[in-house]
Ligand SMILES: Nc1ncnc2c1ncn2[C@@H]1O[C@H](COP(=O)(O)OP(=O)(O)OP(=O)(O)O)[C@@H](O)[C@H]1O
């Protein structure tokens with residue numbers, strides 16, 4: 001019985017980068033009206049395969065068929081013409097352009113004279129964003145919006161472009177739960193209209209919920225594929241990591257009983273912090289050996305609060321003390337660093353020097369400690385090598401440009417920077433974003449080890465699981481105000497969401 | 501767990517991509533060799549010891565200015581005031597030196613070393629103003645140094661008032677126009693400045709910060725690097741190099757007068773860019789600048805040796821610069837291609 005060929009089919013695809021086999025003889029297929037989940041550890045090759053489909057990588061071995069016909073897409077433009085649209089893992093929004101221009105990028109409506117019709121562009125953009133359930137001013141510059149909304153705008157651009165194959169590479173990493181719901185509702189509508197979607201995510205529950213079929217990658221190979229109905233989270237984790245996963249589910253969790261308030265002295269005391277339009281009246285203290293979690297939906301102001309504490313964002317009012325001494329945050333990040341505050345921001349692009357080797361990315365913040373006048377690259381490499389091994393960065397090579405690592409591995413490098421000479425206060429903004437289950441577990445362990453050293457840690461996140469698995473005490477931020485504190489009690493995802 | 505993800509076959513990246521990664525460094529070098537071979541074949545007087553010394557002497561001032569500019573461009577900034585700061589420093593030097601009675605300027609004769617110090621201090625002061633404007637006030641360096649270009653010219657003009665001053669301290673005369681054996685002193689000074697520039701850039705913390713700030717300013721800031729101080733530092737270094745070049749230049753030319761350095765702005769920027777230092781910051785170095793300076797020097801000198809029409813020469817230099825720009829931008833694109841988008 002002859003069956004229809006699948007909409008998209010890849011056979012025996014291999015892709016190598018200098019020294020790294022990213023994909024090794026991989027098969028993949030996607031049917032019409034199917035939502036296909038794709039999971040795997042950091043560096044497993046998910047993004048690489050999707051970039052091949054989207055025409056970003058044109059040099060590879062193997063075959064790709066669309067509607068049963070072999071095709072070779074050489075550029076993203078080719079892919080777009082073939083009806084393939086991709087939302088990349090890293091935000092690629094143009095911050096200076098308006099929301100409308102970003103949504104309509106590449107398909108601006110023209111008027112009779114062949115000139116862009118701004119009014120129609122705005123109206124169409126507004127209507128399309130409404131489909132995703134968001135109300136924003138289409139004329140506002142996209143860069144001025146909170147990250148979650150920026151991601152929604154980027155999603156809107158691709159989802160509503162009319163493409164029949166939609167590739168979403170970790171689209172929910174910056175979205176709040178209500179936004180994820182809106183996205184899923186839209187994906188279901190798209191599926192009903194016959195579109196096909198590839199959905200990459202490290203949130204396995206989400207993947208199981210939305211997908212029809214799930215494929216698992218490990219080390220550049222396909223190690224499992226199954227209808228989503230017939231598998232469990234444990235099945236996925238086992239294939240992703242290959243055994244020994246029991247421990248994982250324990251440390252990265254979505255419900256916990258918090259310990260009682262510590263009696264140790266406060267390392268960080270912040271009093272009445274405010275930045276106009278972002279947050280106000282924020283007071284908090286972090287004790288030695290304590291992890292304070294600050295949870296809030298995207299755009300509630302918690303990321304900005306962390307940024308202000310790091311000296312990156314100028315405070316309008318309020319004081320910050322570290323070990324009882326006032327931190328001179330007016331002097332920006334060097335001032336904060338001198339006071340003993342270290343910051344790992346949520347965006348890797350804002351943290352890493354992509355063309356520079358891994359070891360320089362790690363040593364940058366300790367240069368003044370490990371040398372006087374001349375640099376000591378050998379020592380830098382040694383220190384970096386230790387961290388790279390301990391954090392399980394792959395490939396474990398300190399001379400590789402950090403831009404060539406996969407997203408999750410880049411995140412580990414960013415974290416490694418502050419582990420050599422411990423700060424007094426470590427601010428972590430979305431520390432597990434884009435990390436696989438194993439790496440998240442690593443972060444949990446690293447943070448616990450740091451806590452044991454007696455430093456104060458602040459974890460800021462819009463992922464309830466991140467805060468729940470890391471924090472000893474939780475503050476919930478709502479619309480720029482610290483609205484609720486959880487300490488010494490049992491909390492779960494539901495109670496956090498309720499408070500936010 | 502750290503099973504090596506390497507296998508020998510995987511190292512076989514397409515040749516063009518591998519070479520492409522080195523394009524930035526290879527292209528200028530190949531150009532230099534090609535030019536030398538070409539001119540040697542076309543003109544018997546080109547490849548002589550005397551002419552090599554000539555070329556080196558001709559590029560020395562450009563080289564010294566280009567060292568400072570390399571720092572600035574690596575930091576993803578620009579300094580358009582280099583030539584005018586050099587000019588101001590040269591004129592200041594003459595201003596503090598006893599001049600012949602025929603030179604009718606209200607100058608203040610001082611001992612040679614003091615005059616030199618004051619000239620350098622003047623250049624540094626101009627650099628400090630630039631640094632202040634760029635970092636504290638936040639004026640883009642392109643605009644700020646355009647203003648400083650005018651200010652430097654203005655100071656020079658006020659001091660000499662259209663006249664020409666011939667005297668500068670003996671030490672400067674020796675360094676600028678004397679030679680030790682067959683080697684001109686000015687070449688040695690330039691070599692020293694290049695060497696120090698290279699060492700600071702490669703082996704010191706400040707040098708590393710320059711690359712990091714140029715590569716990703718936001719990331720540098722998040723790492724606790726005092727970004728403003730680094731930017732201020734490179735602007736001061738640029739002014740210092742211009743000051744040194746300005747003083748030596750006056751001796752090299754044999755006089756101090758207005759606008760005598762005007763060509764050096766373009767020459768120095770061209771040298772840095774032709775050498776392959778990225779216009780986007782973060783990549784390149786003094787090694788690149790040396791090659792760039794030599795390419796321009798050989799081209800200039802060689803075109804004279806084959807008796808190229810001097811008007812056509814201007815056009816050719818423009819075309820070479822254009823080619824370098826294309827390679828520069830193309831090399832950047834290749835890099836980001838290898839890096840991938842996600
Ligand atoms: N442009 C590149 N140059 C060199 N190596 C690369 C490049 N892009 C990816 N790699 C390597 O290929 C492998 C697969 O990376 P890929 O980005 O596909 O992983 P991923 O599954 O998307 O991981 P993550 O969940 O962390 O995003 C990694 O080892 C990575 O270091």
Ligand SMILES: [Mg+2]
Pocket residue numbers: 046047048089169406407842
């Ligand atoms: Mg990826």
